[in-house]
Amino acid sequence: MAGDSALWLTEVIRRVVDQRRIADLATIIGTSAGAEELAGRKLLVEGDGTSWGSLGAENLDARVRDDAIAQIRERRSRVVSYPLPRGLEDDATIDVFHEVIEPQPQLLVIGAGHIAVPLARFGKLVGFEVVVLDDREKYANRDRFPDADQVLAADFGGTLRDYPINESSYVVIITRAHTYDEEALRLILHKPCPYIGMIGSRRRVQTVMRTLVAEGYQRERIAVIHAPIGLDIGAETPEEIALAIIAEVVAVRRGGTAQPLSSIGRPIAF
Amino acid sequence: MPASGDTGEILQEARRRVAAGEQVAIATIVQTRGSTPREIGAKMLVFEDGLFMGTVGGGCGEADVLQATLEAMERGTPGLMHVDLTADEAEESGDVCGGIMDVFIEPLGPAPAR
Numbered sequence: 192m193a194g195d196s197a198l199w200l201t202e203v204i205r206r207v208v209d210q211r212r213i214a215d216l217a218t219i220i221g222t223s224a225g226a227e228e229l230a231g232r233k234l235l236v237e238g239d240g241t242s243w244g245s246l247g248a249e250n251l252d253a254r255v256r257d258d259a260i261a262q263i264r265e266r267r268s269r270v271v272s273y274p275l276p277r278g279l280e281d282d283a284t285i286d287v288f289h290e291v292i293e294p295q296p297q298l299l300v301i302g303a304g305h306i307a308v309p310l311a312r313f314g315k316l317v318g319f320e321v322v323v324l325d326d327r328e329k330y331a332n333r334d335r336f337p338d339a340d341q342v343l344a345a346d347f348g349g350t351l352r353d354y355p356i357n358e359s360s361y362v363v364i365i366t367r368a369h370t371y372d373e374e375a376l377r378l379i380l381h382k383p384c385p386y387i388g389m390i391g392s393r394r395r396v397q398t399v400m401r402t403l404v405a406e407g408y409q410r411e412r413i414a415v416i417h418a419p420i421g422l423d424i425g426a427e428t429p430e431e432i433a434l435a436i437i438a439e440v441v442a443v444r445r446g447g448t449a450q451p452l453s454s455i456g457r458p459i460a461f
Numbered sequence: 462m463p464a465s466g467d468t469g470e471i472l473q474e475a476r477r478r479v480a481a482g483e484q485v486a487i488a489t490i491v492q493t494r495g496s497t498p499r500e501i502g503a504k505m506l507v508f509e510d511g512l513f514m515g516t517v518g519g520g521c522g523e524a525d526v527l528q529a530t531l532e533a534m535e536r537g538t539p540g541l542m543h544v545d546l547t548a549d550e551a552e553e554s555g556d557v558c559g560g561i562m563d564v565f566i567e568p569l570g571p572a573p574a575r
Contacts, residue, residue: 200476200569208469220491220565221541231539231567268501270492270563286541288491288565290502295469318467 199233202243203292206235211294211359213238213266215259219246221286226275229285238263246287255287262289294359295320296444301347301375302366303330306390310363310433311339317441319361324350347371351378360384361440363420369399376403380412386443388420388436422449471506471515475569484509484570486534488526488542490517495560497521497546507531521546521558530566539567 199216207214217234234252235243236259245252251273258271268291275283298314300307303325314321321339325331328344336342343350347366351374356362362384364375372389376399379387389396396418403413421435422442442449471487478485488505490497498518505523506514507530517526522544529542542565546558 197476197479197569200472200479204469204472204476208472218565218567220539220563230541268491288489290489290491292468292502 207292213293215262216290217255218288220288223283262291266291296359299360299362301364305429306365306432309430311336313433313437348374356382356384358383361386364389369395373399388417390420471504475506479570486530486568488530488564488566490562491565492563497560497562526564533566534568537568541565
C-alpha cells in the first residue's frame with residue numbers, strides 16, 4: 192500500500208481518463224487464507240491487451256489479462272474467482288474485481304439555439320463532457336454556455352469532418368435549418384456513436400431522411416437515428432424539450448427502457 | 462456501466478490528495494444483488510477528516526460503509542465489506558432498499574501513524 196498508492200492512480204488517469212480510452216482495472220479484493228497481503232494489488236489492462244502492474248503471480252496476471260480483454264469487449268464489470276497459482280493449497284482462490292472503466296461520455300450539441308442552452312446544463316449535471324458547435328459566434332459563445340467544456344464557433348462541416356466521434360459520443364443535432372442537419376448527419380452517420388438524435392417535425396425529419404437515402408446512405412443506419420428527438424413528455428418550452436432530449440440520451444447510455452417505472456413489472460398490492 | 466465521469470473525477474481528486482501527503486480511502490461497490498441505490502463500480506472517496514466525495518447509496522448503508530472506511534484508513538489495509546440492505550436489517554433505520562452489496566475498501570496514501 193503506502194508509497195505504491197499514487198502509482199496506480201497516476202497510471203489509470205494517464206492511460207484511461209486523460210486519453211478517453213476504455214480499460215479494465217483488475218483488483219484483488221479477497222483471497223482465501225494465507226494470501227491476504229495480495230489484497231489491493233492491481234493489473235491495468237487496455238483494450239489492445241497492453242497491461243501495467245501485477246497481481247503478484249505471472250500465470251495469474253496472464254489469466255486475468257485474458258479475461259480483462261473479454262470484459263472490456265462486453266463493457267461489464269464483475270468479480271471473478273481464480274484458483275491460486277501452483278505451490279499453494281488446491282482449493283484456495285483469489286477473487287479479482289474486473290472494473291471496466293470507460294471514458295466520460297461526451298454530449299456533442301450541434302446547433303447553439305434556444306434548446307442548446309438548457310441542454311448543455313442538463314448534460315453537465317448528468318455527467319457528460321459537453322461540447323457545443325454552431326457557425327454563429329453570436330450563439331456559440333462562453334456567455335451563453337459558461338459550463339460547457341468546449342464551445343466552438345465554426346463551420347459545421349469543416350469541424351465535424353475531423354472531430355473525434357467514437358463509442359463515447361452522444362450527438363444531438365438541433366441546428367436552425369434542415370440543410371445543416373443533413374450536412375452534420377452525412378459526416379456522422381458512419382461513426383460508431385451510440386446515440387444520434389435530430390430535432391424536427393415529422394415532416395422535417397422525413398425530408399432529411401429521404402434526402403440521405405436518395406444520396407445512397409444506408410436505410411438501416413438512418414433508421415436508428417432518434418428523430419424526432421427526445422421522449423414524449425409533452426414538452427413545449429426549450430427547457431422542457433432539452434429535458435426530453437437529455438432523458439432520452441441517459442436512457443440510451445444506461446440501457447433504460449424510457450418507460451414509467453410504475454408501469455414496469457408486477458403491480459404493487461396495497 | 463460505471464461511468465468515468467464520476468470515477469475519473471474521484472481518481473483525480475484522490476491523486477491530488479495523496480500527492481499532497483494526505484491519506485484517503487476509496488470504497489467501491491464490486492457486487493450487488495437485488496435492488497441497490499448505486500451500481501457496480503460506484504465509488505465514495507473518503508478524506509482524513511471524514512468528509513467524502515461521491516456516494517455508494519445515500520441513506521442505504523452508506524453510513525456503515527463510511528464507518529468501515531474510516532476504520533480501514535486507521536489500520537491501513539484494504540477489506541471487503543458485505544452490506545445487507547434487505548428489510549429485516551434496515552427496519553431500525555427506516556431505510557427500505559432491499560438489496561445486498563459488497564464494497565471493497567482500500568486506503569491510499571501515506572501509511573497511518575501507529
